[in-house]
Amino acid sequence: MTALPDRRLNAYRPDLAEEALRGTVAAERYVAGTPARIADPVAALRPRPDLTAGIDTQLLFGENVRVLDRADGWAWVKSDFDGYVGYLPEAALAEDEQAATHIVAVPRSFAYSGPDLKTPAAFALSIGSRLTVVGESETRGTRYLTLAGGQSVVAGHCLAMGETAGDDYVSIAARFLETPYLWGGRSGFGLDCSALVQLAMMMTGRTAPRDSDMQAAGLGTPIERADLVRGDLVFWKGHVAIMEDAQTILHANGHTMSVAREGLDAAIERIGWLYQQPTGYRRP
Template sequence: MTMLDCRLHAYRSDLAEAGLEGKVEAPRFTEGTPARVAVPVVALRPEPDLARGIDTELLLGEDVTVFDRADGWCWVKAASDGYVGYVKADALLEGRPAATHIVTVQRTFLYPEPELRKPHQAILSMGSRIHVAGETEARGNRYVVLEDGTAIFAKHVQPIGALDGADYVEIVARFLETPYLWGGRSGLGIDCSGLVQLAMLMTGRAAPRDTDMQAAGLGQPIDRSELRRGDLVFWKGHVAVFEDPETILHANGHSMTVARENFAAAVERIGWLYEQPTGYRRPIS
C-alpha cells in the first residue's frame, strides 16, 4: 500500500475514511457524519491528548466530517482544507444552520444582545462563520443578530462570498502585530502558513494549510527576479508574503508577531539560522 500523508488522509490501524478503501488497510471504513465548530476557536491535534502540540485550528462555523468519537474527543477532517486530526468533542455540534456571513475584521466581540455596553460573551476571529437571523439598530449602531439572540457589530461581518477576488495581501496586512502562535490560524494568534491560508480563504481562494504543502503546490513556481506583490517566499519551514520590492509580511518567531520586514534584511537574518530561501511561488495568476 502507498503511504499517504496522514495530515490529509484519515486512516488509522482500526478505522479509515470510506474514500480510502482499497488504498489503505483497515478493518473498518466509514463515511463519517457532518458537524460544525460551535466555539470561537478549537485546536486540532495529531493525537487525542492536550499535551500534544497544535497542528492547526478551526474557527466557529467551519464544517468537519467526524469519523470517530471516544473519550471526549472527535477524530475529524476539516472541509476547508482536508486537514485531519483530533478536536475536543464539546467544540462540535450537529445540525447547526448553515452560515450566511463571515467575520471580516481581525477580531470582533459577540454580545449577549445588540448593546455594546453589555459584557461580551466571546471573541471571534476573522474567518468565523455565523448564521444571521436578522438585523437591528441600537443607539445608532447596526448589529446582526444570531439565532440565539446574540449580536455582532454589523460592519464587522459580510455575506459569505462578498470578498471573493479581493487583494489578499491587504488582508494579510490587517493581521500586523497579531501574536505568533505555532499552529495558530486566527486573529488571536497565527503562524506563517496559517496567515497565508486564512487571508486567501477570505478572498475566495483555497490554499493548503502547511508550509511544505504551499511550497509544493500553491500556484506556480517563479524565479526570484520575477517577484511581485502577493508572491510567496519560502524557506525551510517558513513562508512570507512579498508586499513590494522592499518588504515582506510574515508571522514569525523572531518578533513573535505578524510583522512587516525589509526583504533583504530578512533574507540575511533568516539565512544565518535556516539558510537561503528554498523557492518562490505566485499563488494568484
C-alpha cells in the same frame, strides 16, 4: 514501496479510515463520517487525543467538519474547509445543522449578549468565523446581526457568505500586523506563517493549502527571485512570507513572535544561519 497518503489530509488508522481511502490504505473498517460544526470560538486540532500534544492547526467557529470517531471525550474529525485531520474535544462540536449566512471579515470581533456594545461580550470571534444570522437590529445607529444562538455581532464586521473583502489579499494580510505568532495558530488571536497566507487568501475568495510545505509544492507557479512583486510568496524550509512590494515581506514569524514587516534582504540574511537560503519563490 508505495508511500502512504499524507496523514494531515487523510484520515486513517489501523482500526478505522475514511471511506474515500477504501482500497488505498488497510483498515478494519471505513466510515463516511457524520457532519458537525465548531461551536467554540477557536478549536485546536491535535495529532492525537491528548491536551499536551502540540497544535497542528485550528478550526474556527461555525466551520463544518466530518466526525469519523468519538472516544473518551475526544472526536477525530476532518475539516470541510481545507481537509485537515486531527483530534479535538467533543465539547468543541455542535451537532445541529446550521447553514452559515455570514463570515467575520475583520481580524477580531465579539459576539455580544445583546444588540448593544454596552452589553457583555458572550465570546470573541476571529476572522473567518462562520455565522448563522436569523435577524438584525439597530442601536444608536449601529446595525447588529442576530445569531441563531441569540447573540449579536456588529454587522459592519461581517460579510455575507460568497462576498469577498476585495482582490488584494496582501492588504488583508497587513491587517494582521502585530498579531501574536502561534505555532499551529489559525485565527486573528494568533497564527503562524502559512495561516497568514491561507486566511488572507480566503477573505479574497481564493484557496490555499494549510501548511507551508503544501503551499510551496503547489500554490501557484514557480518564479525567480528577480521577478518578485507584491503578492508573491517566498519559501524557506518550514516558513513562508508574503511580498508586500518588491523589497518587503509580511510574515508571521518566531523572531518577533508576531506578524511583522521586514526587508527581504535582511530577512534572508537573518534566517539563513538557521534555515539556510530560500527554497523557492511562487506566484499564487
